[in-house]
Amino acid sequence: MPGTCRIIPLGGLGEVGKNMTVYEANGKIVVVDAGLAFPRDEHLGVDLVLPDMSYLRDRAKDVLAVILTHGHEDHVGALPYLLREVAVPEIWATRLTMGLIKSKLDEHGLLRVAELKEADPYAAPVDIGPFRVEFVRMAHSIPDAVAVVLETPGGRIVHTGDYKLDHTPVDGQKTDVGKLAELGNRGVDLMLGDSTNAERPGMTQSERVVGEAFRQIIPQRKGRILISSFASNIHRVQQAVDVAIQCNRKVCVIGRSMRKNVGIARNLGYMQVPDSVLIRPPELDDLRPDQQMIVCTGSQGEPLSALTRIAYHDHPAVSVERGDTVIISAKPVPGNELRVHDAINRLAKAGAEVLHQEIAPVHVSGHGCSEEMRTVIALLRPRAVMPVHGEFRMLAAQAQLAREAGVPADGIVLAENGSVVELSASGARIVDTIEAGMTFVDGLGVGDVKDVALRDRRRLSEDGVLIVVATLGGSNGASATAPPELIARGFAGSEELLAETREEASRVLDELLAQDVTEIKLLQEHLHDAIGQLVYDRMRRRPMILPVVVEV
Amino acid sequence: MPGTCRIIPLGGLGEVGKNMTVYEANGKIVVVDAGLAFPRDEHLGVDLVLPDMSYLRDRAKDVLAVILTHGHEDHVGALPYLLREVAVPEIWATRLTMGLIKSKLDEHGLLRVAELKEADPYAAPVDIGPFRVEFVRMAHSIPDAVAVVLETPGGRIVHTGDYKLDHTPVDGQKTDVGKLAELGNRGVDLMLGDSTNAERPGMTQSERVVGEAFRQIIPQRKGRILISSFASNIHRVQQAVDVAIQCNRKVCVIGRSMRKNVGIARNLGYMQVPDSVLIRPPELDDLRPDQQMIVCTGSQGEPLSALTRIAYHDHPAVSVERGDTVIISAKPVPGNELRVHDAINRLAKAGAEVLHQEIAPVHVSGHGCSEEMRTVIALLRPRAVMPVHGEFRMLAAQAQLAREAGVPADGIVLAENGSVVELSASGARIVDTIEAGMTFVDGLGVGDVKDVALRDRRRLSEDGVLIVVATLGGSNGASATAPPELIARGFAGSEELLAETREEASRVLDELLAQDVTEIKLLQEHLHDAIGQLVYDRMRRRPMILPVVVEV
Numbered sequence A, B: 001m002p003g004t005c006r007i008i009p010l011g012g013l014g015e016v017g018k019n020m021t022v023y024e025a026n027g028k029i030v031v032v033d034a035g036l037a038f039p040r041d042e043h044l045g046v047d048l049v050l051p052d053m054s055y056l057r058d059r060a061k062d063v064l065a066v067i068l069t070h071g072h073e074d075h076v077g078a079l080p081y082l083l084r085e086v087a088v089p090e091i092w093a094t095r096l097t098m099g100l101i102k103s104k105l106d107e108h109g110l111l112r113v114a115e116l117k118e119a120d121p122y123a124a125p126v127d128i129g130p131f132r133v134e135f136v137r138m139a140h141s142i143p144d145a146v147a148v149v150l151e152t153p154g155g156r157i158v159h160t161g162d163y164k165l166d167h168t169p170v171d172g173q174k175t176d177v178g179k180l181a182e183l184g185n186r187g188v189d190l191m192l193g194d195s196t197n198a199e200r201p202g203m204t205q206s207e208r209v210v211g212e213a214f215r216q217i218i219p220q221r222k223g224r225i226l227i228s229s230f231a232s233n234i235h236r237v238q239q240a241v242d243v244a245i246q247c248n249r250k251v252c253v254i255g256r257s258m259r260k261n262v263g264i265a266r267n268l269g270y271m272q273v274p275d276s277v278l279i280r281p282p283e284l285d286d287l288r289p290d291q292q293m294i295v296c297t298g299s300q301g302e303p304l305s306a307l308t309r310i311a312y313h314d315h316p317a318v319s320v321e322r323g324d325t326v327i328i329s330a331k332p333v334p335g336n337e338l339r340v341h342d343a344i345n346r347l348a349k350a351g352a353e354v355l356h357q358e359i360a361p362v363h364v365s366g367h368g369c370s371e372e373m374r375t376v377i378a379l380l381r382p383r384a385v386m387p388v389h390g391e392f393r394m395l396a397a398q399a400q401l402a403r404e405a406g407v408p409a410d411g412i413v414l415a416e417n418g419s420v421v422e423l424s425a426s427g428a429r430i431v432d433t434i435e436a437g438m439t440f441v442d443g444l445g446v447g448d449v450k451d452v453a454l455r456d457r458r459r460l461s462e463d464g465v466l467i468v469v470a471t472l473g474g475s476n477g478a479s480a481t482a483p484p485e486l487i488a489r490g491f492a493g494s495e496e497l498l499a500e501t502r503e504e505a506s507r508v509l510d511e512l513l514a515q516d517v518t519e520i521k522l523l524q525e526h527l528h529d530a531i532g533q534l535v536y537d538r539m540r541r542r543p544m545i546l547p548v549v550v551e552v
Helices: A054-058 A079-085 A095-107 A177-186 A208-217 A234-246 A256-267 A281-286 A306-311 A337-349 A370-380 A392-404 A451-463 A495-514 A520-539 B054-058 B079-085 B095-107 B177-186 B208-217 B234-246 B256-267 B281-286 B306-311 B337-349 B370-380 B392-404 B451-463 B495-514 B520-539
Strands: A004-011 A020-025 A028-032 A048-051 A063-067 A090-093 A115-118 A126-128 A131-138 A145-152 A155-159 A190-194 A225-228 A250-254 A292-296 A325-328 A353-356 A385-388 A419-424 A427-433 A438-442 A465-473 A485-489 A544-551 B004-011 B020-025 B028-032 B048-051 B063-067 B090-093 B115-118 B126-128 B131-138 B145-152 B155-159 B190-194 B225-228 B250-254 B292-296 B325-328 B353-356 B385-388 B419-424 B427-433 B438-442 B465-473 B485-489 B544-551
Touching: A004 A054, A004 A155, A020 A145, A028 A131, A054 A079, A079 A095, A090 A095, A090 A126, A095 A115, A095 A256, A131 A177, A155 A177, A155 A419, A177 A370, A190 A370, A208 A234, A208 A325, A225 A234, A225 A306, A234 A250, A234 A256, A234 A292, A250 A256, A250 A281, A256 A292, A292 A306, A306 A337, A325 A337, A337 A353, A337 B392, A370 A392, A385 A392, A392 B337, A451 A544, A451 B451, A465 A495, A465 A520, A465 B465, A465 B544, A485 A495, A485 B544, A495 A520, A520 A544, A544 B465, A544 B485, B004 B054, B004 B155, B020 B145, B028 B131, B054 B079, B079 B095, B090 B095, B090 B126, B095 B115, B095 B256, B131 B177, B155 B177, B155 B419, B177 B370, B190 B370, B208 B234, B208 B325, B225 B234, B225 B306, B234 B250, B234 B256, B234 B292, B250 B256, B250 B281, B256 B292, B292 B306, B306 B337, B325 B337, B337 B353, B370 B392, B385 B392, B451 B544, B465 B495, B465 B520, B485 B495, B495 B520, B520 B544
Parallel strands: A028 A063, A063 A090, A090 A115, A155 A190, A190 A385, A225 A292, A225 A325, A250 A292, A325 A353, A465 A544, B028 B063, B063 B090, B090 B115, B155 B190, B190 B385, B225 B292, B225 B325, B250 B292, B325 B353, B465 B544
Antiparallel strands: A004 A020, A004 A419, A020 A028, A048 A438, A126 A131, A131 A145, A145 A155, A419 A427, A465 A485, B004 B020, B004 B419, B020 B028, B048 B438, B126 B131, B131 B145, B145 B155, B419 B427, B465 B485
8 A cells, every 4th residue: 555554563572582573565565674582481392482474474565674773682683593594685673783684694504695794873774665764863771773664654663672771871872862853853753662661660770880889899809700681682781891891800701692792892992801800610710809800791690601601610610619799680581589599598598699780770771760751752843653662561661651752642552462553644543453473492393382381381390290001901902901000290199099099990981881982982982071070079180181091 | 416406498598589598406306398399490390399308308307397597489389399299397488478478388288286385576586496487577568477586596697588678669568667676685696698789889779669650651541450469469469459459340360370369469458459350251251451450470471370371362352452460570580581471472462562670660579689688787787698599690799799898807707508518616618518409300200310311301402313223133142124214303313314224223233143153132222332433523402312223
C-alpha cells in the first residue's frame, strides 16, 4: 500500500529480551535488531529463546537489511539464527557493534553471508529500498549505541534503541540531544521508545558514578580486587582499569566473553589499556595480592562463569582469600537473584568482602528513567508513541508518560509481539496480528522443543516418573506372564507403596484380561489411571505414570 | 558438663528460613523457634523445607520446651512437624503468636499435645529446667515479637529474634531499649543476633512510613484499591483499614491466611476494625469502585493466592479494571521476583495502576539495618556475638559490625547449621558439629524425598526421558523377538532420530546376543551407553535413558 509503513514487533514487547522489529513498506522489509532472550525457569532445559522468525522466513526474498542498534545479546544474539534461515543482503551496525557481531558470525561460520555496512551517526542518510535511514548517537551501557531514524512512505519513525541521557559518559559520546531536537523540528510521526525504566522516577545516574566508587573503594584495599561485570560493559571495564593503573595494580581479564570483548574494544580503539598493565592468569602467581586486579565475567552467577568458578574454588588460576575485595558491578537480571546471592555467600565464606549494588554504588543502569523519557519525548514531539523494549508494566508506564507529554490518546500504540501497526498520514494504529511466539534453542536443536515437551519436563520435574512394565503372554496372548515390574526415577515412594502399586497393577491387569480386554492401548490406559489414583491417594503426588505393556 | 551451655543452630544460618536453635544445659533442652523454609528452584516438586530434627528426635526425652519469638512461618512453621515426632511438654509464646499457632496446631490435630504458656515480656523470669527465661519486647513486621533471655549454667544469653528499632511503631510497642540496656548492665555473655539486613547501611524506616504513603495515595484514587501484603503483617493491614475508614471505603479481606490472621488479631485485640467497615466478597457488587478496598494475600505472586487469581481473571468475586490501583505492599523474597513481575504485568494489562516497592514507598523491611544492630550491640555489650538468621554474607556483615563495636575476635562465633557452640566462663566457641541438613515435605511425605530423587528430577526436567523397551525371547531366551520400542517424554527428538535410535538399539542388542551376552543388567547398560552417546552426538542433549529388557 502506498503511503504506509507497517511495523511488526517480533519480540521485546511484554518481555525483557529478544528485541526484533520488522519495518515493511512497498513490500520490502528492514529488520531493526535481532536479539535473543534467556530462558525462564519454566523453560526447562532450554538454552536460549529466539523470536519466532517464521514471518521473515516466509518473506525471505523481501528482506533488504538488518539494522542493529547496539551489541547487546538481547539485540544481536539471534542474528546467526536469522542468517541461517534468511539470506539477508546487508547488515548495518556501528563500528563496535560490527566488531562484536563479526566475531559472533565467524564462530557460526556465517561471516561472508551478508554485506556488513558501517552505520555512522554523523554521516548522511542512506537509502535501503524504500527506507531512508540515519542514525543518532545514544548513550547506553555499551559504547557505540544508536537510535535509528527511518523515513518511510508512511512517515518518519524514530526507533530509540536502548538509551540513557548520560551527560557525562566515559567516552564523551553523549546522547545527541541536538539531533533529537532537530528531528523533532523536522517532525516525527512515530517514536518506538525503550521502556525499561519507565516506572522509575527521576534520572539514571551517569556511568561516571561507578568510576567514582571504584576510585573510593579500590586504592585503600590491601588484598586482591576482583571486579565482575557484563563483558559488554566496555566503559565499566575501562574505569576499573584506570583505577588499577592509578594504584599500580596489574589487570588480569578472565572469562571468555570478557577477554573477547576487551580484545575487540582495544583493537577498535574503544578502550585504552597499555599492554604493560595486562597480565595473563599464570602471571598472577608472581604478584602480591595488592598488585592484582582481576576483571571477570559472572556478574549474573552464571554456572560456568569465571566468578562462579572462583567462588566455588574451581578456577585454575584465581582464588580469593581473607582481605580480598570482590565488586559485583551489575544488577541481577530478574530470575538470577538466588544464583548471584549464592556466589556472594561463597565469596564471603572464603573471607572476601563483597560489594554489590544493594549496598554500594558500584552499578548504574544503562536505561534512562522516566524524566529522561520525558526529555526525549519533549525533544522529538512525536505524533505517536509506541512503547517497546519492556514488560507490559513498563510499556504502560511509558504510555502514561507520553499521555502526560500531550501525545493524544489515539497516538499511543500499546502493541504486543505480533501486532501489525500501520503508520500513514492518518496516524499509527494496530491493523492486524501475526503469530509471534518463542523459538527454543536446546542443544543443537532450534525450534524442535515445543510446549508439549516443556509440559512433560515440568511434570517429570515435580514428582518424577513411574514406569510399569507388564508382559502379556500365554497361548492366546491373554494372560500376564509375570507380575508387573516398576521403575521409579525422581519419585520418592516407600518400598511398601511400590509393592502395593505392583499388586494393584497386577490386579488391574488380571481383571481386564479376565474380561477379555487385551487391547494394549486400553490396558495401558487402565493401568495409568489405577496407579495414578493409588499414588495420589497415598502420597498426594502425581508422578508421570508410563505403562509399558509388552506382548510376546 | 556443669557451668556450660551448648547452643546448636539446626536452621537459619547460611540461609533465610527454617530458624531453629537448640539450647542445652545439664542434659536438658529448650528449643527457640521451629521455622520452615520455602523450597528453592532446585528443590523440584518439594512443597516445604524443614530443619533436620533428628537431633531432637534422639534426645526427645530431654526436650523441656519450645519458645517462639514471633509468629512468622520461618519461626513457627515447623512446629507441627516437630510435635508429631517429639513430645514437647511446653510451648512458650506471646499472646498473638500463641493465637496464630493455636490455629495452626488445630488444623494439624495437635492442639492438646503440649501445654501452651504465655510469654509476657513484662513479667518476672520463668524457670524451665536449668534455664531461667525472660522476654524482651522487640518491634518487627508482626506484632508481639520478643527477644529471649536465657540465664544458663554457661552464662547469660540474649537471643534477639527478628527485630528493628522502630521508634514509632503502629501499636506503640517499641523495641524495649531500656531493658536491653539493663541486660547490658547485668552483663551479657553471648548474643545471637538477627543478621538479615546487616549489610545495609543506616536505619530501616518505621512501619508508619507505609501508612503515610497509603494516606497520600489512596484518598485521591477514584477506582478500586487493592492492597496485597503478607497475611501476618497486622499493622500494615491496620494502616490500610484506617485509611479506608477515612475515605469511606469498605474493606473486603480476601485470601484464607489473610482472613484467618485478621480474625485472630481482632479477637485478641491486636487490630481495631469496626464490624461496619468489613464486608464479604459478594457485597462488593453493591458498591461503586471508589467505595471498595480489597486487602488480600499474594504479595509474593504465589500461584493460588488471591492476588494471582485476580491478576489472571480467575477470582470469583474480584476483578480489576482501568482506574483501579493495586498496591503490592511487600518486597519479593529472592527467587519470587519473576512471579511478582508476572502478576504486576497482568494487573497493568487489565488497566490497573500498580504501585510496588521499587517505585513507591509502600513497603519497609521488618529487620533493622546496620546502625540498628550497632545500637543493640552497644546496649547489650555482649562478650560474644553469634550472628544468626541470614545468609552467610549477612552473618559475616554482622560479625564485622561486632568487631567494630569492640567484641574481641575470639568472641565472634561464625557458626553454621549443626555447629555445636559451647558457652562457659571461658567464653563461647565451636566445639563440635552434628548433622543438620534439610528435610523435604512433598505431598504427604515428610523426609522421604532425598537428594537422589531431586537429582533425577533435575535430570528429567532438562531433557526428558527416553525409554527403550526390548523383548528377549527364543527357545534359549537369547534372541530379540521384536525391534525395540521407544517411549519419549519431555524429549524433543525428530522422527528420524527416533528411528535411528531404534535401529541402534536393535544393532547393539543383536551384537550382544550374538556374543552370548544375555545378562539383563549388562544388556541394559550397553543399551544405555550406546543410545545416550548417539543422542548426545546428534543433539547435544542428555535425556535420562531407561532401558527395559523383558525376557519371556
